[in-house]
Amino acid sequence: MPAASLRVISPDVGGGFGMRLFLYPEHVLVLFAAHRLGRPVKWVGERSESFLTDAHGRDHHSRAALALADDGRFLALKVETIANIGAAVSAYAAFVPTWSGAGIQSGVYDILAVLVHVRGALTNTAPVDAYRGAGRPETACLLERLVDKAARETGLGPVAIRRRNFIPPSAMPYRTAGGRVYDSGEFNTILTKALNRAEWADFPARRAAAAARGRWRGIGLAYYIEICAGGTAETATVEVNGAGQCTIRIGTQSTGQGHETAFAQMTSAALGVPVASVSVLQGDTDAVVSGGGTSASRTLAVGGGGPPLNRPWPKSLPPAAWRRRKNGRA
Numbered sequence: 001m002p003a004a005s006l007r008v009i010s011p012d013v014g015g016g017f018g019m020r021l022f023l024y025p026e027h028v029l030v031l032f033a034a035h036r037l038g039r040p041v042k043w044v045g046e047r048s049e050s051f052l053t054d055a056h057g058r059d060h061h062s063r064a065a066l067a068l069a070d071d072g073r074f075l076a077l078k079v080e081t082i083a084n085i086g087a088a089v090s091a092y093a094a095f096v097p098t099w100s101g102a103g104i105q106s107g108v109y110d111i112l113a114v115l116v117h118v119r120g121a122l123t124n125t126a127p128v129d130a131y132r133g134a135g136r137p138e139t140a141c142l143l144e145r146l147v148d149k150a151a152r153e154t155g156l157g158p159v160a161i162r163r164r165n166f167i168p169p170s171a172m173p174y175r176t177a178g179g180r181v182y183d184s185g186e187f188n189t190i191l192t193k194a195l196n197r198a199e200w201a202d203f204p205a206r207r208a209a210a211a212a213r214g215r216w217r218g219i220g221l222a223y224y225i226e227i228c229a230g231g232t233a234e235t236a237t238v239e240v241n242g243a244g245q246c247t248i249r250i251g252t253q254s255t256g257q258g259h260e261t262a263f264a265q266m267t268s269a270a271l272g273v274p275v276a277s278v279s280v281l282q283g284d285t286d287a288v289v290s291g292g293g294t295s296a297s298r299t300l301a302v303g304g305g306g307p308p309l310n311r312p313w314p315k316s317l318p319p320a321a322w323r324r325r326k327n328g329r330a
Contacts, residue, residue, distance in 0.1 A: 001035070010283035015256035018131040019054050021294075022091055055129035058138050059084035060097065066146040072156050074165045076113035079105055079142065085120045086127035093128060094120060100227060101135025103178045107143045108187045108225050109165040114177035136226040144222040158221045159195065163188055180227070187223065235290055238267060246271060246278045251291015253283045259294070 013020050026043055034041040060081050067076040083097035092100075102116040151161040166187040167174050174182045195201070203219050210217035237249040248263050264278040281287040 006285070008285045010253055013255055017255075018057075018129070018134065019050075020255055022055055022129055024054070053126055055090060055131055056086065056126045057128065057131035057133075058096070058135070059125070059128060060138055062138075062142055064142055064146055066150055068150055068154065072150075072154050072161055072164050074109055074111045074150075077106060077111050077115070077143075077146075079114075079116045081116070081118045083118055083120050084123050084125060084128060086123060086125045088127045089122075090127040090129040092130040092134065096128065096130055096135040097138075098135075100130075101139040103180055104136065104176070104225060104227060105139055105143065105178060106176050107140065108167060108185065108223050109143075109147075109162075110167045110171070110174075111165075112177055116178070133226070136224075140222065140224045140226075144224075148221075159191070159200070162191065162221070162223060166191075182225075185225075191223070235288075238271075240271065244273055244277055246273060248278065248280045249288050250280065250282050251288055252294045253291070255294060257294070 026045065030041050030043045060083050062079060062081040064077070064079045066074060067078075069075055079102070081097060081102075085093040097118045097120070102118055105116050106114050147161060147165075148158055150156075151158045154161065156164070167182065167185060168188075169184075169186050172182060172184050174185075176182070198219075199206075200219070207217045207219075235249075235251050239247045239249075246267055248267055250259070250263055252259060254260060259282065260280045263280050264275050267273070267278045268275045282291075
């Protein structure tokens with residue numbers, strides 16, 4: 001079947017966090033059945049079925065070690081992980097525990113020697129795919145638990161040991177042991193702001209007051225950095241008619257994030273028109289020729305970063321004709 005004969009419409013599907021990015025067997029079977037029978041075919045997946053059989057997020061068994069100098073500086077990091085990828089190799093099964101997760105294993109710390117060994121295991125569970133962080137949360141969890149353990153064993157405390165090992169702004173751009181390049185970062189400044197907002201210094205008094213009432217109170221600290229805004233290039237097209245009505249065609253797809261509102265607001269600011277006069281078209285292959293979709297926190301960073309949405313337009317447009325501006329060209 002030629003692509004021109006096929007139209008795909010993706011309406012609001014609700015929150016997915018990655019679970020609804022992928023092509024499942026049922027999608028193909030419905031198309032095949034409709035084509036074979038010559039009549040519409042409908043399939044409705046139950047919520048309980050989705051929980052059991054849609055892509056799962058992660059299932060790692062890891063062993064890790066962090067080497068420190070006498071002054072508490074990190075020298076080396078070693079991580080060995082067995083990653084359950086389920087009963088079949090999914091779209092991002094190998095990518096999640098390796099390039100996405102292990103690629104940022106050293107986090108925000110200046111650790112020049114890092115060894116990460118990942119083995120994927122086929123099991124009898126549902127396939128694992130990119131879902132809610134896709135490798136990065138488990139990487140951060142593992143690293144920050146090691147840092148907290150080091151803080152306890154050295155007596156430095158969770159704040160001091162992190163400050164001692166942060167990558168300094170003067171080292172930017174910084175290439176990690178995993179080959180990633182951080183173009184900027186003021187990790188110590190951000191930590192200070194977080195501690196002030198959390199009133200970290202006053203916590204002992206709050207804990208004592210809670211204990212006097214027979215309640216337990218705890219506090220924790222973790223630092224997180226992630227790879228985001230990846231994927232393919234994105235296209236944004238804005239059309240304006242003589243009545244001042246605007247239409248945005250965007251290749252991303254909202255799955256509960258409210259992109260319709262965000263893109264309408266950005267266009268309103270760029271063109272100086274009311275938000276109510278802006279319509280957003282997405283998720284229809286007849287209306288949007290191409291798009292990279294929504295994943296990895298990329299929508300506003302990539303889709304919203306296009307010139308049609310992030311640059312002011314002329315104050316007036318010819319009233320009798322449409323003007324079209326695509327990727328910065330009118």
